[in-house]
Amino acid sequence: MLKLLGAVMIFGSCAALGLSARQQLRRRVAAADALLLALTLIMSEIECRRATLPDIIAELTENENEAVARVFLALQRRLREQNGLSLGYLWCANLRDMREEIGLGNQECEILCQASNFLGRYDASEQLAGLRQISRRLSTSREVAAQELTNKGNLYRTCGIAMGILVVLVLI
Secondary structure, eight states: OHHHHHHHHHHHHHHHHHHHHHHHHHHHHHHHHHHHHHHHHHHHIIIIIOOOHHHHHHHHTTOSSHHHHHHHHHHHHHHHTOTTOOHHHHHHHHHHHHHHHHTOOHHHHHHHHGGGGTTTTSOHHHHHHHHHHHHHHHHHHHHHHHHHHHHHHHHHHHHHHHHHHHHHHHHO
16 A cells, blocks of 8 residues: 555656646746737837836736736836836846746846846837847747747656656556
């Protein structure tokens, strides 16, 4: 009976590892989608309303998308506590701190951090040009992550289950 219980636990652990890897890929794609939405909203606010960045951030804290709202709520909190730090620094620090929490990949995080080089520094047309470039790069990175999910997602799940079966058979 103890052997059977151990086999079930080993199988479950291996299967959970495979499913977890697949879920991480899925979260990465969802986080990229959420931040692409945020970039689109930022661009439209800058272009149409000529809104200031603090106003845009305040509006994004109330977004329906949970990941967007959490990222910009944390950024708004950091801006209030500013301590003389630049918006660019706070933007990057916030994204890097929130990366794990929302499931954003390293590559997507670095792309978004590059937006801090021009966001809030130049006139609206230059900010929009930079945001469009960031949006294109993030969209490309999102497509790569989606392709990886398609190609490797089922592989991770299947390998986790297969490894669990193999380890159980070896131990029994």
